[in-house]
Amino acid sequence: MRQTEVMVIGGGPAGLSAAVEAASLGCQVMVVDSDLKLGGQLIKQTHKFFGSKEEHAGTRGYEIANILFRELEENKDRIQVLSNTTAVGYYKEDGVVSCVTGEDEYFRVKPQRVIMATGAQEKMIPFPNNDLPGVYGAGAVQTLMNVYGVLPGKRVLMVGAGNIGLIVSYQLKQAGVDIAGIVEFMPHVGGYWVHAAKVRRLGIPIYLRHTIVEALGERYVTGAVIQAVGEKGGLAGEPKKVDCDVICMAVGLTPTCELLWQAGCEMVFVPELCGYVAKRDNQMRTSVPTIWVAGDAAGIEEASSAMVEGRVAGLNAARSTGHVTDTEFDARSSLYWKRLSDLRAGPVGEKIRYGISQACCGSWEV
Amino acid sequence: MEMDMLFNSGILTGERPGAEKPPQELWETKQNGLVIIECPQRIPCNPCHTSCPTGAVLPFEDINDTPRIDYTKCTGCTMCVAKCPGLACFVVDLTYGGADEALMKLPYEMLPVPEVGSEVECLNRYGEAVSKGKVIRVMEPWKDKTKVVHVAVPKSLVMDIRAIRVVK
Numbered sequence: 001m002r003q004t005e006v007m008v009i010g011g012g013p014a015g016l017s018a019a020v021e022a023a024s025l026g027c028q029v030m031v032v033d034s035d036l037k038l039g040g041q042l043i044k045q046t047h048k049f050f051g052s053k054e055e056h057a058g059t060r061g062y063e064i065a066n067i068l069f070r071e072l073e074e075n076k077d078r079i080q081v082l083s084n085t086t087a088v089g090y091y092k093e094d095g096v097v098s099c100v101t102g103e104d105e106y107f108r109v110k111p112q113r114v115i116m117a118t119g120a121q122e123k124m125i126p127f128p129n130n131d132l133p134g135v136y137g138a139g140a141v142q143t144l145m146n147v148y149g150v151l152p153g154k155r156v157l158m159v160g161a162g163n164i165g166l167i168v169s170y171q172l173k174q175a176g177v178d179i180a181g182i183v184e185f186m187p188h189v190g191g192y193w194v195h196a197a198k199v200r201r202l203g204i205p206i207y208l209r210h211t212i213v214e215a216l217g218e219r220y221v222t223g224a225v226i227q228a229v230g231e232k233g234g235l236a237g238e239p240k241k242v243d244c245d246v247i248c249m250a251v252g253l254t255p256t257c258e259l260l261w262q263a264g265c266e267m268v269f270v271p272e273l274c275g276y277v278a279k280r281d282n283q284m285r286t287s288v289p290t291i292w293v294a295g296d297a298a299g300i301e302e303a304s305s306a307m308v309e310g311r312v313a314g315l316n317a318a319r320s321t322g323h324v325t326d327t328e329f330d331a332r333s334s335l336y337w338k339r340l341s342d343l344r345a346g347p348v349g350e351k352i353r354y355g356i357s358q359a360c361c362g363s364w365e366v
Numbered sequence: 367m368e369m370d371m372l373f374n375s376g377i378l379t380g381e382r383p384g385a386e387k388p389p390q391e392l393w394e395t396k397q398n399g400l401v402i403i404e405c406p407q408r409i410p411c412n413p414c415h416t417s418c419p420t421g422a423v424l425p426f427e428d429i430n431d432t433p434r435i436d437y438t439k440c441t442g443c444t445m446c447v448a449k450c451p452g453l454a455c456f457v458v459d460l461t462y463g464g465a466d467e468a469l470m471k472l473p474y475e476m477l478p479v480p481e482v483g484s485e486v487e488c489l490n491r492y493g494e495a496v497s498k499g500k501v502i503r504v505m506e507p508w509k510d511k512t513k514v515v516h517v518a519v520p521k522s523l524v525m526d527i528r529a530i531r532v533v534k
Contacts, residue, residue: 048512052410052429057411193376195376348409349430
C-alpha cells in the first residue's frame with residue numbers, strides 16, 4: 001500500500017494547480033493522470049486564453065501547461081507524478097484509492113487527503129449513423145491534430161457553436177482543413193462573440209437554429225444532413241445535404257464524477273453546471289471531509305477558473321494537514337476567491353453563479 | 367430580428383458599446399493610425415488594457431467590462447492587436463499613402479505567412495474577398511506566433527476589411 005499526504009486525481013489545469021499549491025506549502029503530493037502526458041486539455045489549446053494576467057490571459061493554453069510543468073519541477077521533491085495511471089476505484093470504508101498504470105500494474109494508495117480534479121467528458125446527441133467512423137468528439141479532433149499532428153479529415157461539419165466548437169473550427173482552419181459550417185441549435189452562439197467573429201471572417205458559416213439530423217455514408221462519413229429548427233425546437237424547413245468527411249461534435253461536456261459517487265460524496269444534479277456534481281462548502285470540500293473537488297469535475301466552466309479552484313483545493317488540503325498558518329491561509333484564500341468572483345462576475349458567468357449557488361452549502365459544520 | 371440573428375452569429379451590425387469607431391477628425395490626421403476594437407460582449411478578459419503601453423485602452427473597473435479607449439493616447443502600436451485572445455483589435459491608419467489608400471494592421475495566425483510586397487485578398491466580416499491589398503510589413507510584436515500584417519487597402523473599405531487571405 002502506497003501512502004501520500006495529498007493525492008490529486010487528474011493532472012489537468014485544476015489538478016496541476018492543486019498539486020503545486022499543496023506542494024509549495026509543504027505537502028507530500030501524488031498526482032495521477034490517465035493520459036500519457038500531463039496537462040489535460042491545456043496541451044491541446046493553441047489559442048490564447050481569456051481572463052486576467054493572473055490566469056495567464058493572452059497566453060496560449062499549451063504555454064500555460066508549460067508554466068504549470070515548471071512549477072511542478074520547482075516542487076519535484078514533494079510531488080510524485082504518475083501518468084498513464086487511472087484511479088479506478090475509491091473504497092469509502094477505508095479511504096483507499098485503487099489505480100492501474102498502463103494495463104497491468106495495479107496498486108493501492110492510502111492518501112490522507114484527496115483532490116478530485118477528474119475533469120469532464122464530452123456529450124453526444126442522438127442521430128442516425130452517429131456511430132460511423134468520421135463522427136468525432138471535438139476533444140478527439142484536438143488530440144489528433146494538436147497533440148499528434150494528424151488531420152482528422154478534409155472537410156468538417158462542426159456541431160455546436162460553444163467556445164469549443166468555435167475554437168476547434170478555427171484550429172482546423174489553421175491546419176488547412178475546410179469547414180463546411182457550424183450548426184448551432186440555439187438562436188445565438190454559445191461561445192464568446194469574438195470567437196464567432198474570428199471564424200466568420202475566415203468564411204466559415206454559422207447556421208443558428210440548425211441541427212444535424214443524420215450522418216451519411218456506408219462505412220464512414222461522406223456527408224451529413226442538417227435542418228433548421230423552429231421556435232419550439234422541432235424540425236422546420238427543408239433538410240440540407242452537406243458534403244463532409246468529418247462530423248465534429250462540440251455539444252457540451254459533463255463532469256466526470258464516478259469516483260465522487262464511489263466515495264459517497266453527497267451529489268446534486270445541477271443543469272447549469274452540466275450534470276451531477278459534488279455538493280461542496282465554500283472551500284471546495286465535499287461532504288466527505290477528506291475530499292475536495294476542483295475544475296470541470298465540480299461543474300463545467302473555463303480553464304481559468306479551474307486553475308483557481310485547484311489553488312483553493314490545494315490550499316485547503318495543505319491547511320487540513322497542518323502546513324499553513326491561519327494568516328497565510330486567509331491571505332491566499334481571499335485572493336483566490338476574489339479572482340474567482342471577478343471571472344464569474346459578468347453576464348457569461350450568470351449561469352455558473354446560479355449553478356454554484358445550487359451546489360454550494362456554505363459550510364458543512366452546522 | 368434578422369439583424370439580431372446576424373449579430374448573434376458573430377457579425378458586427380453597427381456600432382455599440384465595445385465596438386465603436388474612433389472620432390473621425392482625429393482619425394484622419396493621426397499618423398500610424400488608431401485602434402478599432404470590436405468586442406461588444408461582456409466577457410472576463412482584459413489583455414487589451416494590460417498590453418497597452420500608453421494607457422489608451424482604459425483600466426477595467428470590472429474585468430467583464432467591454433473596452434473603452436482614450437484615442438488621444440493611442441499610437442497605433444498594435445501591441446493589443448497581437449495580444450487580444452479574440453483577435454478583436456485592428457489598427458487603421460488613414461494618413462497612409464494616397465488619398466484613396468489606408469493602411470490596416472491586422473492580426474494573423476494562419477499559414478503561409480504573407481510575403482512583404484505580395485498581394486493578398488482582403489476579407490470582410492463574412493470572409494468574402496472584397497478587394498486586393500498589398501502587404502507592407504509583417505510584424506510579430508510579442509514573438510508568440512501571432513503576426514500583425516500591415517496591408518495597404520482602399521480607404522473606402524476600412525470598415526469592411528477585417529482579415530486577409532494569402533492567394534496561392
